[in-house]
Amino acid sequence: HAPAAAGSSDPHPFSLPGATEHYAAPRPVRAEHVRIELDLDFTQRTLAGTCTTRVSAVRTVSTVTFDAVDLDVTGARVDGRSAAFSNSGAHVRVELPRALEAGQACDIALTYRARPRRGLYFWGPDAGYPDRPLQAWTQGQDIDARCWFPCLDTPAQKATSEVIATFPANMTSLSNGVLVSDVTTGDRRTQHHRMAQPHAPYLVTLVVGEFDEATDTAGTTPLRYLFPKGRREDALRCVARTPKMIAAYESLTGEPYPWSGYAQVFVTEFILGGMEHTTATTLVDTVLHDARAHLDYTAEPLISHELAHQWFGDLLTCRDWPHGWLNEGFATYFEVLWKERGDNQDEADHHRALDLEAYLTETRERYARPIVARKFQAPMDLFDRHLYEKGGLVLHELRRRVGDDLFVRALRHYVASHRHGVVETVDLARAFEQATGHNLDPVFDQYVFSPGHPELKVEVRYEADDARLRINVRQVQRTDSGTPVFRLPLEVVLTVNGEDTRHRLELTDAEHRFHLPCPAAPTQVRVDPRRDVLGTLDVDKAVGLWREELAKAPEARARTEAAHALGKDGGLRSVEALGRALKDTTLFWATRAACAKALGRIRTPEARALLLDAAVTEHPRVRRAVVAALGEFRHDVEVATRLRALLKAGDASYFVEAEAARGLGRVRAPDALPLLEAVAARPSFQDVIGAGAMDGLAETQDAAAFPVAVARTAYGQPAFLRRAAVSAVAKLAEVANRKREAVDLFAQLLRDPQFRVQLAVCDAASTLGDRRLLPALEGTTFSDPRTRRYAREAVRALREGAPQAREVASLREELDALKQETRTLREKLETLTLNAQPAAATRKPPSKRAAKRGRTPPPKRKR
Numbered sequence: 001h002a003p004a005a006a007g008s009s010d011p012h013p014f015s016l017p018g019a020t021e022h023y024a025a026p027r028p029v030r031a032e033h034v035r036i037e038l039d040l041d042f043t044q045r046t047l048a049g050t051c052t053t054r055v056s057a058v059r060t061v062s063t064v065t066f067d068a069v070d071l072d073v074t075g076a077r078v079d080g081r082s083a084a085f086s087n088s089g090a091h092v093r094v095e096l097p098r099a100l101e102a103g104q105a106c107d108i109a110l111t112y113r114a115r116p117r118r119g120l121y122f123w124g125p126d127a128g129y130p131d132r133p134l135q136a137w138t139q140g141q142d143i144d145a146r147c148w149f150p151c152l153d154t155p156a157q158k159a160t161s162e163v164i165a166t167f168p169a170n171m172t173s174l175s176n177g178v179l180v181s182d183v184t185t186g187d188r189r190t191q192h193h194r195m196a197q198p199h200a201p202y203l204v205t206l207v208v209g210e211f212d213e214a215t216d217t218a219g220t221t222p223l224r225y226l227f228p229k230g231r232r233e234d235a236l237r238c239v240a241r242t243p244k245m246i247a248a249y250e251s252l253t254g255e256p257y258p259w260s261g262y263a264q265v266f267v268t269e270f271i272l273g274g275m276e277h278t279t280a281t282t283l284v285d286t287v288l289h290d291a292r293a294h295l296d297y298t299a300e301p302l303i304s305h306e307l308a309h310q311w312f313g314d315l316l317t318c319r320d321w322p323h324g325w326l327n328e329g330f331a332t333y334f335e336v337l338w339k340e341r342g343d344n345q346d347e348a349d350h351h352r353a354l355d356l357e358a359y360l361t362e363t364r365e366r367y368a369r370p371i372v373a374r375k376f377q378a379p380m381d382l383f384d385r386h387l388y389e390k391g392g393l394v395l396h397e398l399r400r401r402v403g404d405d406l407f408v409r410a411l412r413h414y415v416a417s418h419r420h421g422v423v424e425t426v427d428l429a430r431a432f433e434q435a436t437g438h439n440l441d442p443v444f445d446q447y448v449f450s451p452g453h454p455e456l457k458v459e460v461r462y463e464a465d466d467a468r469l470r471i472n473v474r475q476v477q478r479t480d481s482g483t484p485v486f487r488l489p490l491e492v493v494l495t496v497n498g499e500d501t502r503h504r505l506e507l508t509d510a511e512h513r514f515h516l517p518c519p520a521a522p523t524q525v526r527v528d529p530r531r532d533v534l535g536t537l538d539v540d541k542a543v544g545l546w547r548e549e550l551a552k553a554p555e556a557r558a559r560t561e562a563a564h565a566l567g568k569d570g571g572l573r574s575v576e577a578l579g580r581a582l583k584d585t586t587l588f589w590a591t592r593a594a595c596a597k598a599l600g601r602i603r604t605p606e607a608r609a610l611l612l613d614a615a616v617t618e619h620p621r622v623r624r625a626v627v628a629a630l631g632e633f634r635h636d637v638e639v640a641t642r643l644r645a646l647l648k649a650g651d652a653s654y655f656v657e658a659e660a661a662r663g664l665g666r667v668r669a670p671d672a673l674p675l676l677e678a679v680a681a682r683p684s685f686q687d688v689i690g691a692g693a694m695d696g697l698a699e700t701q702d703a704a705a706f707p708v709a710v711a712r713t714a715y716g717q718p719a720f721l722r723r724a725a726v727s728a729v730a731k732l733a734e735v736a737n738r739k740r741e742a743v744d745l746f747a748q749l750l751r752d753p754q755f756r757v758q759l760a761v762c763d764a765a766s767t768l769g770d771r772r773l774l775p776a777l778e779g780t781t782f783s784d785p786r787t788r789r790y791a792r793e794a795v796r797a798l799r800e801g802a803p804q805a806r807e808v809a810s811l812r813e814e815l816d817a818l819k820q821e822t823r824t825l826r827e828k829l830e831t832l833t834l835n836a837q838p839a840a841a842t843r844k845p846p847s848k849r850a851a852k853r854g855r856t857p858p859p860k861r862k863r
Contacts, residue, residue, distance in 0.1 A: 014369035014376075016792050021374050024156060024320035029055040029064055031152045031159035032105065034201070038149075039166045040136055040208060045115060045122040051149045052109040053159075057100035064108060067146035067153035068092045069118075075111040083108075092150055110150045117783050119147025120206070123269050128716030133228060135209035136167070137267045137282060139275055140202035142321055142379040142785075151201040155317050156422045158198035166190040167208045174207040174226060174265050176278050195278065197259065198420060200317050205277035207265050218243035221257045226265040227288065234288040238299040239264055241342060245307050248341045249334065254412030255419065258315045264303070271755065271784070274302050276309030276331070286686055286719075293685035295653050296620040300342070301335045301351070308334035311415060319422040321379035325371045325448070326423050328383070329391020336392065346556040346588045349530050352396060353557065355389040360453075360536065362386065366793070368451040368483070372425055380785035393534045394447045400489070400532050401443060402436045410435040425449075442487055452483030453535035454507075456490070460525050460541035462518065469494060469518040469525065474511045477535075485510050490533065492516070495524035495548075523548045529558040543569045547577045550595075556588035563591060567598025575602060579610035582626075585618070592617075593625035600629025608633055612642060620653040627656055631663025631699075640669035647679055654684040658692030665696025672700050677708050680721065691724035698728035706736035710745060715752065723760040730764035739770050747776035750791075755784045762790035766797035774798055 031053055038049040055064055069090055076085040076094050084095040094108055114120075124134040138148055146153040163175040169189040177195030184190075195204075211226040214236065223242060227235035242264070246257050263280045270284035283306070287299040312330035332355065339348035362368075362385035371386050371394070399407040414431035429444050447453070455477040461470045471492065477483050490505040497520055505514050526549060527539050539561075546569070550562035563581065566574040581587060582595040596614065599607040614626045627646065633639040646660045661679050664672045680693035694712060697705040709732055712725035726749065733742035746761045746768070765773055777795050782788045 012367050012793075012796065014367040014373060014381075016377060016789075016796075019375045019377050019381075022320070022322065022376060022379070023374065025152075025154045027152075027154075027156065028059055028061050029057050029100070029152070031157045031201075032056055034149075034151065034159050034161045034204070035164070036149050036162070036204070036206075037164045038206070040122075042122060042124065042134060042136065042168065046113060047116065047120065047148070048113045049149065050109055050111045051151070052107055053151065054105060054107050055100075055152075056105040057102050059102050060099055062096050062099040064094050064096065066092045066094070066108075066110065066150040067143070068110070068112070068150035069147045070116065071112045071114045071147075071150060073110050073112045073150070077109045079106050080109075085110075112150065114148065116148050119144040119149075121269070121271070133209060133268055134171075135207070135268055137207040137209075137270065138205050139271055139282070140204060141272075141275060142202065142324075142383070145201040145204060149204070153201050154320065155200045155202065156319050158200055158317065158420070158422070160195055160198050161204050162192065162194040163204065163206050164190065164192045165206055165208060171208050171210055172226075174224075174263055174280050175205055176203070176280055178260050197278075199278040199314055203276070203278045203314055205275075205280050205282060207267060207280075207282060209267065211265065216243060218246040218257065218262070221246065222261040224261065224263040226263065228266060228268075228285055231266075231285075231288050234290055235266060237289060237291075237294055238266075238283075238287060239303055241300065242303065242307065244342060245304050245338055248338060249308060249311060252334075252337060252408060252411060253311050253415045255311060255315070255415045257310065258419070259310065262307070262310065264306075269754075274306040276306045276313055278310070278314045281306040281309075289685050292652065293654055296624065296655050297685065300338070304335050304338040304342075305331045308338075315420060316415065316418045317422050319424050321382055322372050322374050323424045324379075324382055325387050325391030325394070326425065326428060328388045329371075329395060332388045332392035333395040336396070346590070349555075349557045350560075350588075350590045352393070353531055353560075355392055356531070356534070359385045359389040359393065363452070368453075368481075370451050370482075371448045378785040378788070381789050383786075390447075390453075390534070394443075396532065397443060397447060397488075397534050398432060398440060401440060402432070402438050406436040406438075446484050446486050447534060450482055450484050452477055452481070454486040454488060454533065455536045456507075456533065456538065458490075458527050458537065458539045458541075460527070460539065460545070462521050462542075463515075464521065466515075467517065467519050469516045469522060471505070471514045471516065471527075472512070473505065473507060473514070475507070475509075486535070488533065491528055493524070493526040493529050494518060494522045495526075495552075496520050496522050498523075524553060526553055526555070526558045529553065529555045531557045531561060539565070543571065543574060547574065550577055550581050550591075556591050559587065559591040560594045563594035563598050567594075567601040570602045570604070572606065575599065575604060575606045575610070578602075578607075582610060582614050582617075582622075589619050589621050592619070592622045596622065596625040596629045600632035603632055608636065608639065612638070615642060615646070620656060623651075624653060624656045624659050627659040627663055631659070631666035634667050636667055640664065640667045640672075643667065644669065644672075644675060647675060654688050657682070657684070658688040661689060661692035661696045662699065663696070665699035668700060672696065673702055673704055673708070676700075676705075680708075680712060687718040687720035687724075690718060690721040694721065694724035694728045698731035701732070701735050703732070703736035706732040706738055710741075713745065713749060713757075715754075719754060719756065722754070722757055726757065726760040727764050727767070730767040733768055733770075739768065740772070742768055743770050743772045743776075746773055750776050750780045750782075755782075755787055758782065758784070758787045759790055762787065762794045765794035769798070769801075771798050 033054040035052040038047050040047050073087050073092050076083045078097055083097060086093045100106060119140060120138045122136045123132060125132045143153050145151050161176060165173050166188055169184050169187050173191045175193035177193050179191060180194050181192040212229050212232055214225045216223040225235055225239050250256050259279045261279055264283055266283050266285040266288055268285055270282060274281055274283040287302060289297055308331040313327035318324050318326045336348050336352050339351050369386055371391055376382060410432040413435035414428055417431055418427060425448055429440060432440050454475050457474045457476050459472040463470055475485055487508050490507055492503045492505060494501045496518060503516055525541055525545050528537055546562045546565045550559050553559045566578055578595045578598050582592050599611050611626050611629050617623050630639050643660045643664045651657045661676055676693045676696045680690045682689045697709055709725045709728035713722050729742050733739045749761045750758055752758055774795060777791045782791060
């Protein structure tokens, strides 16, 4: 909804103290139909309602227990007759007048009032945000449906539903299914929605507010788009390709869009990026964007993700949350599949690379866990980069094992076999086996039920005497925490005399040596050319191969990987190759951006000159990467002058301006503070310019920037800017000698009404590195389970003595100095080598036998 280095071990265990094993709830009764009647009071932020649930008995039962958190239940009726009940504050237990035998059914109605803290949210203007619209909306995933209506709150309890809501007459509502009645009486309006097909409780939705609306169709499916008044063009930029997405997903799944219609509504302050309620997706309105943002931003990954859930999550639903990757992994991978069909293969590969990096970052910085894990404190703990990104990458791994055609066949078989049902991982494994004939249990065991991933070190050497290429592959991941030695294919493409030859290497052990026939020295050796492997890949080969691949590889991903490798090499010829590729407007933009990043990493005068020359390149995403790379040239007067001029003049792209602000701080320009303070006030999409200015202020390590950052954390400041300011405060506190003030501020912000600000504080706590924050982190009651999780991780980091920001910055500067010295020595050595080549060429080469006897191995070039 939409957040590992070779040989690394888990930074921390996934399960925190107090975690317990979770299994699917027992189901002595089945929910068949849920009718929710609500009256919303926006002034008091309360609701009054009756929820009637028709249940049928699976076995003999005399009581039925509903999940109901903080609901003041005032009465219970069974088939219209009063019934005894008890309410613990978390569950309501209803005594049935007579026991139900297996197969018998009854209607249980609970009347209640509530001022919900979760599940249903009221929003409106206040002193800090006077322009915020008056709205109410629900969000029930994972187990928050119980916070706004009593229910059997588990994904497996699918039932038909209807929602009858009463609210101010100037508003409208959206819920699941179709609108069956709409009645206004005086200043109150009642709308009745009915959902005729069964779905899980967490998918029941209600949104109430004032919206503009647009309509469309996808074949025979009616589409609705609801958005804030006056934002029609911005909304259509987000959703315009929805009909094409639906057609693509129908083709992939073999299942026509399964519901009566599809609506998308943009709401204020939504606590997720989006939520796939059946027939009616709710989206956060901050993704609405103008034409300027559209130069280098699109909401389509979010739009395509939530749409995919209408099949994976809504039509097929995970039986319980440990198998939630069957919802989220599918939706995440369908972002990639939409990129393939809606854009092109290069965009899809790039998007998948971002998914891989997101997952790997989580394993480096937080933990590695099996995707299917049962030991946790709250189900929301599972909604991480493993559930989403790794889950999607596992589907790609299945695809590359069986091939495109069989993959689609298996998808269609899986959907057809389980539509309107609940699924576990074994159901997907069996569907693939039945549709393809492949037993993929080893893939599921290694990638889904075990933590970690393969960490491959590949050494490539050409052996001219034997006319062959030697490839050594080692798996270097630690296996003492449950991570296995993986069995996987590895594709290698050799280019010899202009012709490509593909080889599929099968890895089964921790170390392999392969010899591939190669009649002449290859000009390219592309290992995993589209970067398909779910894991890390460290390739050691001659730098000339990398340069040739940057120039001529047919896969954009291979060229991008070559750019990264040449950035690590840093030699003169590599700089020249990167410069040529950066200027080549025919190359995929992400490859050019990688070249800019590599040149920034190299940081030589030649690299700087190439970046300064490319700072006016037309493509906004490439220009953004160039400006970001210029920020690597610390204390460089010319670079600072260029960044300052860019900030003053502005740029067509919000994001380029943001990088210029960030970079001006990173180069430590002496007069950066006044300009960055002014830039922080510039309005922009998602406050990206202001956030860049906050990051820049933090990078200056100027004590005078501390009060500027503190001021921007205040309630009433733009939301994204506040979060960036929290991070800046943590980074500046020590240099300003004001850590006590930062601790007090953070303790206050942990109770902020915006939960994302609370998250920002938890994230910044280890950077601040002050244990005086522990009482606030441990003593604050957080209503959002994500904040609770991050607060516990922050506590752990502080207790373990995570490095403080100042120490890290100092170490970084020392490392930068060492790298610069190394580059200078490398350049001198390369110049001497080039000068010595003509003389060496006149010498008589040694005999073949002597060469074999005394041959010196070529120097290693590591990516």
